[in-house]
Amino acid sequence: MAKVLIATDWLAACAGCHMSLLDLDERLVELLNHVTFTSSPVTDLKHPPESGVTVGVLTGAISNTHNIEVARRMRARSTYLVAVGDCATFGGIVAARNLVGTPAALKRAYLETESTVDGLIPDSPELGMPLPTVTGVGDVVKVDIFLPGCPPRPEDFFYVFSEVLAGRLPLVLPSQHFRYD
């Protein structure tokens, strides 16, 4: 049987969700008998293949226009899109910015920190533009499975992958794998 293809990517994230995924440890070896990770932010190949994957995993919140682009690309190239972590599901800690507003957050971060000398708010056209409001991935693209958690524990990843591999969809997270605190 051909291996199931999985691609992961991150948006406005701290990398904690990917760390948690790697914390599957020896279970990764078992998992790799059944799946191939085509691309991820922590491997050489960064982008999901144009030919598509079965499972696309996104971590992190939608914070700028670049995040929207990445999210749309992953959506277009995956059969099932999984939003992983509190940021991808709810906006998470990134959404704390919403409480002060984007302009105030940029000003504080780039002009006013105690160590800033001659600060400048980046405005290169190559960079994504920060959005007025931080949201979860579900606000931008259709998400098939939400897996909250900060981060979700390795066994939660394992559970979701196992269920998708077994074709048990739509997925309702049981309480032991459902934690957003």
Add this chain to the structure above:
Amino acid sequence: MSSIAITINGQKVSTQPGQTILQAAQASGIDIPTLCHHPALAPIGACRVCLVEVTGQRTLQPACTFPVADRMEIQTESPKVVRARKFVLELLFSERNHFCMACEMSGGCELQNLGYRYGLDHWVYPTYTQRFPVDASPAHHLMDHNRCVLCRRCVRACGELVANHTLDLRQRGAHAMLCADMDVPLGDSSCVGCGTCVNVCPTGALIDKRSAFMARPDAVDRVETICTQCSLGCGLNVVMHRGHVLRLESSWNAPVNGGLLCRRGRFEALEDRRTRILEPLIKEKGRSVPASWTWALAETARRVFNEVPEQLGLLTSTRLTSEALGLLQTIFAKHLRSAQRGTADGQTPALPFTPCGKLADIAGSDLILLVAADPVQDQPVASFLIKRAVDQGARLVTVESRPTELSAFAEATFKPRDVGIAVELVMAAARPVVIYGGGLTKSGAKALQKVESKAKFIPLVPGVNTVTAAALGLNGRFDPAACSTLYIVAGEENGTLDDLAARINPTAFVIVQACYASPLTERADLVLPMATWLERSGSFTNTDGTQLRAHAALPPSGQSRPDWDILGRLAERLGLDAGPAKAELPRCGA
């Protein structure tokens, strides 16, 4: 009353008319989720989480307020109900900041638990971004409006339970906000700082400052004990995490207070900053040096045994366990026949009325006569009970030489010389309660005797175990200057015994059993370290004669020992039967 039959989820349930659907369901073990409902508060149906389907009703109905009727058919988890509940929760989560991961209540939050139960794994509505203020002005708790779901539990607790009416809602709809008085900071308001609102808050909107973020609510242990700050002996739960006390919480089934606590009992009891005495100390050449328990007890026994009864003095705190007070009676009254036996309360006058009334009687009374007592200062929870009864329509009449904070709630206040008029009012009432304090004069007591058979009398004594100490004859005359050997059980007394050191005969040998260092332990020739109220179990008889049981939450610190343990060992040294002495208590009507 005849029972009626209803059907819940196809299950036949027998219930009483007048019950709500929620009560009927709970009585038969059917779980209906709630959020604004609290067992100690009147239901208001504010949150709509408990919606159920009632056959024949056009819309879903809140189970917490909807009364049952004969042959009613109810569905509590039908697809329609679940869809509505999820919708309600999505709306609740969409207002204000309900990000669980940075919340003190995460792990014990009722809103979070509902989110898990109904599978809320992402926001359905746009993230709400308005920022609300945090009011941290009270000394011991704070109000974070960002976490508030406007369930009004705190408003009802403040009004219905504490009868303080500080909290309320202002504005309407999405602009609705909790506020104190006429929208002033809580710390500047009429709030008495009892923390009942903190205890009933289902989310992290009202939290205890001292213990906030110290442990997840699902990782704590609770030990039920009683408060010894005043004479009521309110039941409470000590909340602990890995052997550290986090906070004190209401115990809703407690016999005396039914969950109420005051600022002193809930918060200040954990704020004692005095230096603990952690080992036996003996004075050598003017300096206190550590000694062993064996030696300290042997020396204590030798000293008290060799003293003549006339010059042997015993002074005890009335916050000791009945077991310890019983041992003090065995040792000092029965065995050593000490002539001087007093309590830290001073020489309390004998209580003239057998304690027939209970604090619970206040609730059903139509007239409360308060004589020579200031419960707002001395027994705050009793003042809550009185104000609650006044809210329910009871009339309050006070007899006092100086106005107290309760005078404002009184229909009439009389000077002590006019007690006769107050007695007339009691005569005319249907279910009168007379609450009297230690300041009751002989003439006042005589005047009140006229209504002894009609009214329920509730005494307010100073200490949590004053009743036992008095019953054991330990509250007699005590003149420190007349003693050449003194055994003083200072326990946790704070300030009340500080001036005593100066009045003790300079040549007297002073043994002090205490929890904390004080001028008295400085003066002492021998100090025996005692465990605090959190570190010992034991029995108490509170001011209205209710038997209470305290449970140790912590092991004794250092080498300190529970009061009864120290005295039991001393009795053993003296060759006495160290079995737990039972206090002989006055019985109602005896």
